[in-house]
Amino acid sequence: MRNIFLLIIFLSQLTFSQGKHKKTFRMVFMAPETIEVPTELSQYKDSIVNNRVKGFYGEKEKLKELIAFTDYPEEMKSDYEESKKDWKIQLKYMDSIEPTIKFYEFYNDMLYSVSILNMAFNEYEPYSEIKGIEYSKETEDDFESYCTKNNVDYFMFIENFVISKSENDYTMTSNLKLYSLKEKKVIVEKVINGDTKSHGDMWTCGNPLSCLMITTVKDALKNVIPEIVKRQR
Template sequence: MKQHLLCIYLLCLSWTVLSAQNKFPKAFKMLVLKPDTAILEKSLYPETDSIVMGYKQRYYQQLRQMDELMNFQDFPKELKKSMEKEKTALIKAVEVMKSKEPEIKQFKYFHAISAYSSEFYNTYYNEYKPIAEVLEWPNQSTKLSDLASLAIAQNADYVLFFENIHTEIREEWPLLKLKTTIYSKKESKIIFSEETIGDHLSEGGQWTCDAILHCLFVNGVKTSTELVFPF
């Protein structure tokens, strides 16, 4: 357990060190809207429960790990000073995580698209400072006027959303198609809109998946984010 918690801490510390380097010229804020539905082949519906259950289990596992790390004291002497500095941020992170519990309980299987996408962008846009703020956001109207109102109200530079999420059968295997669209507050218009396809095969690494529907969602996000990052 001690070794496991120490590894978590060292990983967090390594991100802090990496973020001290400057790669992107300007920080930005982006909202990723949750989709409101997805149309699946009937054979895939039995797998939707496992998507929901897996997401909720991961949330509670991460929360437990953060609580354990926050209460962990047996660090090497050379790390104790830096750990004290990190604890304040960790406490705030735990508070934010816990505040999301009602939202987690309302998680729908098609929300995996926005959840995975938000995680990807938060990881890759924040590898170096300045830090970007990428937030998953409740679904709403995507009329230009409504997107403009949302961006202004939330002081967001971009609003990203998904449309027409559906599966098709090709050569006896399902594919996931989705359209990814980005609205820019500065330009007051859509600056990106592309349809991409995800297949059912596990790509490994960060794109590892273990069931057909899970792989369709993971690879759907993969092909979408590869076009967007960096936009």
């Protein structure tokens, strides 16, 4: 199931602006072990998984069409052929993880964080390396050893998810941690919140469970991105 989490990167078309002059860094976001869901929200688990699987195959077909396309002006040939190299790399990667798609779990949507972080910091070269990894108890217990061994500058993790019901609505609280290898400490540690509202654009969501996760990511990155920006200037 390793590397399936990165498929989220291929499923979002987001834009963040940033300066072209920056320090690069390596960052990891670890997927949660699980999220306990109330019975009345369990019906949405399959919908989330099905949408991601459908999106995966839709993106794969789109890449195939782009690679096969040849009806472009001659003056665009050089740029198009260069882009085609990147599309072939993406397609090869998607082929490699396709057998694992059946293992996708709804809570892996929390790795939407990886997509937004990549767009926040990787709009321009030089690119930072920001990726998602599967949950590991050993890694959770020892951020520093993992970061030292893998030369990771920042490690982000969200844990202790609690979904509560108030009247006819739901909220989700969880604990956010951002570890810095250079400072050898957790530089962000905060209780964050999610709700069932769809905030539009990159924060659009289609059902209450999906919204709880998307808005939790929104709240998390509101705290994480500024801390990284001020350290990478």
